[in-house]
Amino acid sequence: MTVSEAPAKSKKRVASVSSSVEPAKAPTEKKPRGRAASRPFPHSPFEEAFTLAEAIQVFAGSNAVRRLTLFDHLKRAPESGPGRQWVTTAARYGLIKGNAASEQLQLTPEGDLATSKDVSPREQTRARIKLAIDTIEIFKSLYDKFAGQKLPSPALLEDAAGDLGSGPVKLLAHWVMG
Structure with a gap:
């Protein structure tokens, strides 16, 4: 076999490093995100927040209850977004004392009146109107x-x-x- 008859070697293409890599961008300064704009009213309807107050009334009456124990009993996740929002909304309406990070939750005196079966329906309604409308x-x-x-x-x-x-x-x- 002569040199001219030898099979041609395939030439591998070698990409140049400079053409395949984009030039480094200057680091951009990230703007602080901050907090979301606050609304002049709670994020959920009163009825939704009221269900948490009712659950506290059934589970603990007017006594304080551990937040984790209550959520475990309700089979809900206390650290989930909806769980935290539920607590925050109930507190914003004035139904409960405490927040999403509190160890314990407790009904406010008005929240107790609004959920208690020991008071007249008229008093319950008056307390609910005060919490749902008058305080916002x-x-x-x-x-x-x-x-x-x-x-x-x-x-x-x-x-x-x-x-x-x-x-x-x-x-x-x-x-x-x-």
């Missing part, structure tokens, strides 16, 4: 503005809430109308 400034203002009238549309409620100085309020009607 924007709900109280809307109630005062529209009391005695037909319930307005969700869009009108959102506009009225914005006019009350809280800026644009989205999803407000969900909490008011349930």
Whole structure:
């Protein structure tokens, strides 16, 4: 076999390092994320938060209960996002004392009245209205503005809430109308 008859060796392509690697970008400064904008009302409807207060009433009455024990009894995850939100919302309505990181949760005196079977239905309703409407400034203002009238549309409620100085309020009607 002569040199000309020898099989041709395949030439391997070698990519240049400089062409396959992008130039390093200058490190960008990350902006601190901060906290989400706070709403002038709780993140969930009163009825949803009320179920936690009822569970505390059934499980412990007006006594304090360990948060982890209560959630274990309810078969819910205490450290999950929804579990923490449930506690936060109930506290924001004034139904319970404590927060998502508290060792113990307890009904407030108003929360106890609203959930207790030992008081009259009239007192229960009065306590529930106080917690759901009177203690939340924007709900109280809307109630005062529209009391005695037909319930307005969700869009009108959102506009009225914005006019009350809280800026644009989205999803407000969900909490008011349930």
